[in-house]
Amino acid sequence: MRRPLRAMIGLAGAALAMIALGFVLFAGYVMREPIRGAGDADAIVVLTGADFRIAEGARLLESGRGRRLLISGVNPRVSNGDIARITGLAPSILDCCVDIDTKALDTIGNATETGVWLRHHGFKSLFLVTSNYHMPRSLAEFSRVMPDVRLEPHAVVPRSFPVEAWWLHPGTARLLLSEYLKFLPAAARLTAARVLHGLQSSTLASTPLGDPTSAKLAK
Numbered sequence: 265m266r267r268p269l270r271a272m273i274g275l276a277g278a279a280l281a282m283i284a285l286g287f288v289l290f291a292g293y294v295m296r297e298p299i300r301g302a303g304d305a306d307a308i309v310v311l312t313g314a315d316f317r318i319a320e321g322a323r324l325l326e327s328g329r330g331r332r333l334l335i336s337g338v339n340p341r342v343s344n345g346d347i348a349r350i351t352g353l354a355p356s357i358l359d360c361c362v363d364i365d366t367k368a369l370d371t372i373g374n375a376t377e378t379g380v381w382l383r384h385h386g387f388k389s390l391f392l393v394t395s396n397y398h399m400p401r402s403l404a405e406f407s408r409v410m411p412d413v414r415l416e417p418h419a420v421v422p423r424s425f426p427v428e429a430w431w432l433h434p435g436t437a438r439l440l441l442s443e444y445l446k447f448l449p450a451a452a453r454l455t456a457a458r459v460l461h462g463l464q465s466s467t468l469a470s471t472p473l474g475d476p477t478s479a480k481l482a483k
Contacts, residue, residue, distance in 0.1 A: 283448075286444070286448075287440075287441065287444050290400065290440070290443075290444045290447065291430065291431075291440045291444070293400065294396050294397050294399070294400065294440060294443075295396070295425075295430050295440075298396055298418075298419035298420070298421060299417065299419075300416075300417070300418050300419070304328070304329050304330065305329065305330050305389040305390050305391045305414070305416050306330060306331055306332075306385075306387035306388055306389045306390060307330050307331060307332050307333070307334065307382065307385070307387045307389070307390040307391070308321050308324045308325055308329065308330035308332070308333045308334070308390065308391045308393065309321075309333075309334045309336060309374075309378050309390050309391070309392055309393065310333065310334070310335045310336065310393040310394070311336055311337060311371070311374050311392075311393070311394040311398065311402060312335060312336065312337040312338055312339075313337070313394070313395065313398070314395065314422065315350050316420055316422070316423070317393055317394055317395065317420055318335055318347075318350045318351060319350060319351060319352065320393055320418070320420050321333055321335065321351075321391075321393045322350075322351035322352060322353050322362075324391055324393070324418065325353070325357070325361060325362070326353060326357065329391060330390070330391055331361070331387075332361050332362075332363065332385065332387075333361060333362045333363070334362075334363045334364075334365060334378060334381050335347070335362070335363070335364050335365065336365040336368050336373075336374045336377055336378055337365060337366075337368040337369070337370075337373065337374050338364050338365060338366050339366070340366045344358075347362070347364065363381065365377045365378075365381070371398070371401055371402055371405050371450070372405055374402070374405070374406075375402075375405040375406045375408070375409040375410070376409060378390075378406065378409075378410070379409045379410050382410060382413060387413075388412070388413055388414060389413060389414035389415075389416065390413060390414070390415060390416065391416045391418045392406060392415055392416065392417050392418060393418045393419075393420065394419065394420070395419065395420060395421070395422055396419040396420065396421050396422075396425070397425075397439060397440055397443045398443065399417050399419045400443075400447050401443065401446055401447040401450045403415060403417060404447065404450040404451050404453070404454045405450050405453075405454075407454055408450075408453055408454045408457045411457075411458075411461070
């Protein structure tokens with residue numbers, strides 16, 4: 265019994281060490297200077313959670329970086345006046361080029377509703393605007409739902425975030441750890457989706473043209 269128990273303890277220790285290392289890498293990625301996409305995209309998508317995210321998305325729209333703006337995950341109680349105040353956009357721009365999504369309740373919902381919106385407008389690229397700590401999970405969920413869309417991350421940093429030595433700030437460390445633990449299943453879902461897509465593509469590619477199965481698939 266001792267040998268299996270030691271093996272289990274060793275595996276558990278190795279798993280914890282990998283998770284701890286992953287958290288350090290995750291925090292280092294999140295807390296570095298945000299990398300923002302250059303050029304333009306078809307659309308701009310803001311994930312709600314703070315006014316400064318919406319204001320940044322509005323700035324991108326007003327500067328011509330995208331043709332249309334979607335604010336995803338808005339509380340139904342938020343009024344048009346609130347949106348106008350937060351964005352600072354002229355009524356003409358709000359009427360023509362800004363859409364509000366009130367259906368999404370979480371990041372998975374943000375990705376799902378954005379996918380529907382993109383297909384409706386025929387968009388193939390977007391700036392994704394959210395907080396720096398939320399960006400890795402958002403990219404994982406969006407990449408899974410819309411693998412053929414070009415995603416340009418545009419992270420914004422909360423004013424309360426420390427610039428250096430985040431580990432000395434308990435609130436920031438807890439937030440990063442919480443977000444990292446949410447990122448892990450999102451990354452697992454993305455990996456599983458890509459593996460499944462690869463298997464399906466391989467199966468279709470290996471199916472002979474004369475095979476009855478290929479005829480069924482073509483119908």
